[in-house]
Amino acid sequence: MDTPYKDLLSDDECRQVRDFLVAPINEVAELTLEMNHLQVLPSQFTRKQDDLNELIDCHLALLSPARKLPYNIVQEIFKAASAANGHCTMSLTDSPLQISHVCRDW
Secondary structure, X not given: OOOOOOOOOOHHHHHHHHHHHHHHHHHHHHHHHHHHHHHHHHHHHHHHXXXXXXXXXXXXXXXXXXXXXOXXXXXXXXXXXHHHHOOOOOOXXXXXXXXOOOOOXX
């Protein structure tokens, strides 16, 4: 009998193709999981790096030479800056406000 469907796979051949595809399908699934994991890693490393940099910066600030100045000297610096300015405004160009950025304690 002549049929246009003679090139189609038999049920047994379809089963063989499905059996053959099990390993590649599983490998693709594993690779997808691994790729998803690898995409998350950079953000985790960046977060850890940011946390460590913040820790370092906070502790380096403790070593600032400005922190070693006695408070009475700091007071005199601010008095002199205020006297030189004549008045105190909240402008970043005024000496007292500029000086206050030297150290958090100031």
